Amino acid sequence: MKLRETPSASPSLWRSLPCPPAELRLDLVLSAGQTFRWWESSPGAWTGVLGEHVWTLRQDRDRLWYTVYDKEEDGHPAEAAALDGAEMERILRDYFQLDVGLPALYRAWGAADPLFCKVAKDFPGVRVLRQDPVECLLSFICTSNNHISRITAMIERLCQAFGRRLCYLDPRAFHAFPSLSALTGADAEERLRALGFGYRAKFVSGTARAIAEGLGAEGLRGLRAVPYAEARRVLCTLPGVGCKVADCVCLMALDKAEAVPVDTHVWRIARQRYGAVLGGRSLTPRAHQEIGDFFRGLWGPPLLAGHRQ
Structure with a gap:
């Protein structure tokens, strides 16, 4: 390099x-x-x-x-x-x-x-990261109806536009993830839309504002110390945060190893490979709970269940 x-x-x-x-x-x-x-x-x-x-x-x-x-x-x-x-x-x-x-x-x-x-045996060494809660939350809001390469590009533009520059590695500049205050300005949503965030722009800026005016970054981090159900409930009150995003943040940032993020792929695996008749015809909150409970029961103690995701 x-x-x-x-x-x-x-x-x-x-x-x-x-x-x-x-x-x-x-x-x-x-x-x-x-x-x-x-x-x-x-x-x-x-x-x-x-x-x-x-x-x-x-x-x-x-x-x-x-x-x-x-x-x-x-x-x-x-x-x-x-x-x-x-x-x-x-x-x-x-x-x-x-x-x-x-x-x-x-x-x-x-x-x-x-x-x-x-x-x-084909996938050794796959472990769950322990991420900063603010970065994890705002990043996963961007995953809705999206794919990894596009999400990565969006997060890069977000950091370039709102984050503090850390250093250059030729020819690339690296930036810190934006602070909450950087994303709560009056023009934040408009700038995010200009960066290609679409409808997610209001959710990113709205959630940043809700955290800044409510829990604060430290309060969000403090959800690590509360039960999984309570942390998930609090997250689901934020703009753009549904069951799947909340479970991703619980698992990857808030120490809730029992969280099982459920999307259509996990739902299909549960039905086709495990023969589990769960979830009705759509991924409702009840379906998320049923599928999560199924995998928690299959893999053993809830403390360990989510680490496999």
Whole structure:
């Protein structure tokens, strides 16, 4: 990867931590639609924004290698201190939930579900990310009637237009995810429409405003400490947030491992591959609950059920 010759784009030293492919496969986790801020910058290397920093990650045998690029503000080095080694590792362990032993879960799911046992060997190391709740929520509002490549492009435009620039990696500028205040201006919805968000523009700006004027970012993060049903109920009161988006945020940002996001694909799998007669003729809230309950019952303790998604 060629770097722009500026102090703000210089990487820290490469560091690594033990992480075999059975615990994590970057290519399967970062490209499958959980997050939309990573791209394969060179074969086997993934570059993206995590928190307020730009990272490059790669895997080599049983180790996860990582480096972080210095931030900049208005073309000058930022005053914020660079991350130290211990903090880098803490962030990665938290983001990838590396304290959860994945092979043991795979064995438990395989024992409970013959279909999972059959396909699991082709998809090792698929784990649920633990994301920032605001970024996860606003990103998944953009997933309605959409596909991964288009969502990724939308989130990139969102960050370029509303987020603070972090650094350049030639020829690309990287930006932080926008703050709530950046998305609550009087012209935010209009600007989002101009960026191609369509009807989602009012939901993104409306939810940003509702959080800013209500829970706040810390209050949203605080939903990690409440029961799943309560967190889901609160999320579903926000503009543009239905059962599926709420479950995605519960699972991928709010520590609700029992959440099972249900869309038409999951519904079809439940009916065709498991023979489950669920959900009636449309994906109503009742259908979401029935299908989620079916998979929670199939895979064992609710604490572990959603981690498979």
